[in-house]
Amino acid sequence: MLYVHDVWVNWFEGEENGYNICSFHEWRKSDGIEILDQAPVLFIDDQTFQYIENDLQDIPQTMLDQIYQRAYIRKNQERKVVDYACVITDGKSILAFDTMGYHIPIRKSKLIPRQERLVLDLIQGRTAKTFKIPNYTDKEFHILSLPPKYMVGLTRKERQLKQLLMIALDQLEVGNSIQEVRYWLTEWSPENYSEIKGMSYKQVWDSLYQELVEGWSERHEEFCKQIIKGQTFYEDIWEREQQPYSTKSLRS
Numbered sequence: 001m002l003y004v005h006d007v008w009v010n011w012f013e014g015e016e017n018g019y020n021i022c023s024f025h026e027w028r029k030s031d032g033i034e035i036l037d038q039a040p041v042l043f044i045d046d047q048t049f050q051y052i053e054n055d056l057q058d059i060p061q062t063m064l065d066q067i068y069q070r071a072y073i074r075k076n077q078e079r080k081v082v083d084y085a086c087v088i089t090d091g092k093s094i095l096a097f098d099t100m101g102y103h104i105p106i107r108k109s110k111l112i113p114r115q116e117r118l119v120l121d122l123i124q125g126r127t128a129k130t131f132k133i134p135n136y137t138d139k140e141f142h143i144l145s146l147p148p149k150y151m152v153g154l155t156r157k158e159r160q161l162k163q164l165l166m167i168a169l170d171q172l173e174v175g176n177s178i179q180e181v182r183y184w185l186t187e188w189s190p191e192n193y194s195e196i197k198g199m200s201y202k203q204v205w206d207s208l209y210q211e212l213v214e215g216w217s218e219r220h221e222e223f224c225k226q227i228i229k230g231q232t233f234y235e236d237i238w239e240r241e242q243q244p245y246s247t248k249s250l251r252s
Contacts, residue, residue: 001070002043002122004087007036009096009109018053019151019159021095021108026156028245037072037079039096040086043123045130049090054148055139058103059084060131071098087111087119091128094119143170143209150213157241158216164237165212165224172227173205181205188212188223 010031012021027033042063052059064084071085085098094116097105111119141147143166151159172181178201185208186193196204212220228234 001066002041003038003070004036004041004115004118004122005038007039007087007096007115008112009034009036009098011098011107011109013107014056015108016054016056017145017148017151018050018095018108019148021053021110022156023110024112028156030245035074036082036085036096037074038070040067040070041119041122042066042086042088043126043128044088044090045128046090047136048131048133049088049093049095051133051136052088052097052105053093053095053108056104056106058134059099059105060133061103063131064099064103089119089123091120091123143173146213154216157245160241161221161224161238162216164228164234165220168224168227168231168234169209169212176201178204181208184208184227185211187226 010022010024010027010033015021044063048060048063051057067084067086069081069083071082072079073082073085074080082098083101084103085096087094087096089095094111096109096111098107100106110116144163146162146166151162154162172184181201181204182196182199185196185204188208188211189196199207212223225238228238
């Protein structure tokens with residue numbers, strides 16, 4: 001078994017999409033960094049890596065058996081055993097996960113660049129292990145879990161706000177009010193007001209969604225601010241993302 005030590009981890013909990021597990025350069029001072037005193041390293045096949053990084057399904061039991069209580073976390077100078085935690089790589093990407101005692105990768109983290117290089121050095125000359133994933137099916141994406149192509153190239157702030165906008169759109173769809181959907185499409189495309197008045201609910205909704213799901217801009221951000229207005233919880237999220245953030249000053 002291969003191991004790495006003193007691994008800085010910035011856990012993102014309950015994330016089913018790899019694009020929400022922020023790389024080191026997007027870590028913030030407000031994030032809670034932990035240290036894995038020791039973590040096993042597994043060199044695994046591409047499919048298993050993608051399955052763990054981009055889903056919240058059961059990890060293959062054979063993998064769990066290999067890593068059981070082989071990781072330790074350091075807290076307040078204490079060294080505590082962790083049931084199921086490790087660092088995985090497919091030879092290109094690297095990810096740490098912790099199941100928090102369950103059988104799914106509840107917490108996930110990228111590593112700092114120096115430790116990523118160390119992991120890749122450790123697996124040099126080795127062959128990736130293949131794990132059987134029971135009942136494997138391709139992941140289904142939806143409005144609250146967008147396909148990666150809609151998040152590529154966005155910053156952490158932009159991804160957060162885009163997800164917030166998608167939550168607001170989902171609520172709008174649940175409301176099933178053609179007047180409300182027409183209003184918001186008109187806000188986005190006022191030049192199409194006359195055409196929008198004659199569109200069916202499905203046409204209006206599909207048009208609004210397609211317009212907003214593509215890319216990200218200041219216009220998207222302002223629209224997000226408007227559509228969540230009056231919803232305190234969402235407004236707080238929007239306001240937090242407007243604050244200037246500093247990245248962690250860590251060894252890289």
